[in-house]
Amino acid sequence: MTENPLLRPSELPYGLPDFAAVREEHFVPAFEQGVAEHLAEVAAIVADPEPPTFDNTVAALERSGQTLKRVETALHTLAASVGTDRIQEIDLELAPRSAGHHDAVFLDRGLWERIERVSTGDPEESHLLERYRTDFVKAGAELDDAQQERLRAINTELAELLSAFGQNLVRAGSGSALVTDDPADLDGLGEERIASLEQDGRYVLPLLNTTVQPALAQLTDRATREKLYRLSTERAPENLDLAVRIAELRAEHAGLLGYADHAAYKVADQTAKTVDAVEERLHGLVGPARRNVEREAAVLAEQAGHEIEPWDWAYYAEQVRKERYDFDEEALRPYLELDRVIEDGVLHAAHLLYGITFTARPDLHGYHPDTRVWEVFDTDGTGLGLFLLDPYARPTKQGGAWMHNLVDQSFLLGDRPVVVNNLNITKPASGPTLMTWDEVETAFHEFGHALHGLLSAVRFPLVEGTSVPRDFVEYPSQVNEVWATEPAVLERYARHHETGEPVPAELVAALERANRFNQGFSTFEYLAAALLDWQWHRLAPGERIEDPAGFEARALERAGVAHPLVPPRYRSTYFMHIFAGDYSAGYYSYVWSQVLDADSVEWLREHGGLRRENGDRFREKVLSVGGSVDPMGAVRDFLGREPRLEPYLVRKGLEA
Structure with a gap:
């Protein structure tokens, strides 16, 4: 056990986990020792003969469990990004044991009694203390013994189900891929892209985790588009029964804690606070978004010359962009080379805004050969932390894009952040990696999360960086997307990968015009997913879903978002956010955060845009404080006023 690298802090810079030294057989014994250590630390806190204080109780909890955290961080990182069969087995085995330990x-x-007796006059300590009290109550600390016993059983079963749901999706990404022997079926993707999909004489197009696959915008063969669409929407059917059981257990869990349903349980400590507030916001957008969809559908049918089907929408939307807005997505790709987008775009924008700098560290390695590492330095040259980028899709990696921490920032523990961004770009067979515009925006978005972690400056790990309410965490990342089209940034990174020529101004103008089209679709598919999530989690305790196959259709109808041409962004069987992640009854948070984002972007533009003064203000008021202050208070502090809805409505074309 002394040779197990998970049992001691990493000696690499900033505590970067030494993945090269970690073996699959290390995880289970390290997990068991980590659990034993943490329980001993908690027992010592409870047995302390001194009266409970913030330091000997709450701060002591913040210092505890470091071995277990290292083990679980490394395991979850590998399970999501390099999910070998054995890693998936270990993750499935340890998930219920981890849930049991949490309980x-x-x-x-005894621990809860000490926390109840703690008092402090320090504002940051008071905020953390209130966070702990809320977490303990919502975990069931005030329930009687019988109720707690049932809660433990529910949590254990949920952990098993969520892990199984996610693993099914990783397998479905390649198991449900579009496979063809004839490259002509893939016409429209371009010769280089088609060549990159060749495997042993066949061509394999894996699925990303959204309903509308990006290739649907390019594939010229209608039959191929239909096949790809159906593979996407019909994948992982075994997850439907898991979704039903998860929803029923979550409803029972909420009932035990005195809530009407899981949605009420989840929003109680979010910025939305109530289910009524969420429903008012979401349902108020459905009608205007549907009207936009109908206008767009008419334009697409006219473009196609026939009635369109859902697998046609992306293709003809792209044709409209070409013909009516003079924008060709493929014409933009040669100017969007991955390395240049990241270093001269994403990282450069952060330098202009916040004064921070990035130095490549090829001597440091992540968990996969494709992972790249940068050291991040503050304006005075001191090291802030590490940034890792894992850009490419692969069969053992879950779909989508995400950010997570390998090390949380904390002054209490003396830890500086180590942050990872995951993308899912198709790796070319050879030559440069050319990105789509959507992939560029995603890179800026995910780096907004990374900045939230890297620029965190708090004492306690529980409230670092992105440890904020779920309906607030997307706000900084969405603000960061605006810099993708900032002229001072765009002209630096959007250069032809062969000639170095800057992207033509007319192509950029066409992009901006074209982006105003299809807002109805993008808003409606998002609302459909958010309201589908909401319907799953408004299930009352004890209510049963007798017809799983029909539940989704009825849920969309009830919410007013059933549309024959616009499916939800995620259907139930591949809705990883809510059935394998922590966005349950929380997918609404993207639109909730976009309201703050749109208003903040307008404020930034009114104050000169990409200026250090603006970046420093956003860093001080929002990014650095993480979850150590009231999040809406942080927004008001940044804006100097209450946030407004109107900028979001204008951005989405939903104003009256």
């Missing part, structure tokens, strides 16, 4: 801590009556 052992949060249902410890």
Whole structure:
């Protein structure tokens, strides 16, 4: 056990996990030792003869469990990004044991009694103390013994189900891929892209995790588009029964804690606070978005010369962009080379805004050969942390894009952040990696999350960076997307990969015009997913879903978002956010955060845009404080006023 690298802090810079030294057989024994250590640390806190204080109780909890955290961070990183069969087995095995350990801590009556007795006058400590009290109550600390026992059983079963749901999706990404022997079926993707899909004489187009696959915008063969669409929407059917059981267990869990349903349980400590506030916002957008969809559908049918089907929408939307807005997505790709987008675009924008700098560290390695590492330095030259980028899709990696921490920032522990961004770009067979515009925006978005982690400056790890309410966490990342089209940034990174010529101004103008089209579709598919999530989690305790296959259709009808041409961005069987992640009853958070984002972007433009003064203000008021202050108070502090809805409505074309 002394040779197990998970049992000691990494000696690499900033505590970067030494993935090269970690073996699959290390995880289970390290997990078991980590659990034992954490339980001993908690027992020592409870047994402390001194009266409970913030330091000997709350701060002591913040210092505890470091071995277990290292083990789980490394395991979850590999399970999501390099999910070998054995890693998936270990993740599935340890998920319920991890849930059981969480309950052992949060249902410890002696620990809860000490936390109840703690008092402090320090504002940051008070905020953390209130966070702990809320977390303990929502975990069931005030329930009786019988209720706690049932809660433990629910949490254990949920952990198993969520892990199985996610693993099914990783397998479905390649198992449900579009496979063809004839490259002509893939016409429209371009010779280089088609060549990159060749595997042993066949061509394999894996699925990304959204309903509308990006290739649907390019594939010229209608039959191929239909096949790809159906593969996407019909994948992982085994997940439907898991979704039903997850929803029923979550409803029972909420009932035990005194909530009407899981949605009410989840929003109680979010910025939305109530289900009524969420429903008012979402349902108020459905009608205007549907009207936009109908206008767009008429334009697409006219373009096609026939009635369109859902697998046609992306293709003819792209044709409209070409013919009516003079924009060709493929004409833009040669100017969007991955390395240049990241270093001269994403990282350069952060330098202009915040004064931070990035130095490539080829001597440091992540968990996969494709992972790249940069060291991040503050304006005075001191090291802030590490940034890792894992850009490419692969069969053992879950779909989508995400950010997570390998090390959380904390002054208490003396830890500086180590942050990872994951993308899912198709790796070319040879030559440069040319990105789509959507992939560029995603890179800027995910780096907004990374900045939230890298620029965190708090004492306690529980409230670092992105440890904010779920309906707030997307706000900084969405603000960061605006810099993708900032002239000072765009002219630096959008250069032809062969000639170095800057992207033509007319192509950029066409992009901006074209982006105003299809807003109805993008808003409606998002609302459909958000309201589908909401319907799953408005299930009452004890209510059963007798017809799983029909539940989704009825849920969309009830919410007013059933549309024959616009499916939800995620259907239930591949809605990873809510059935394998922590966005349950929280997918609404993207639109909730976009309201703050749109208003903040307008404020930034009114104050000169990409200026250090603006970046420093956003860093001080929002990014650096993480979850250590009231999030809406942080927004008001940044804006100097209450946030407004109107900029979001204008951006989405939903104003009256």
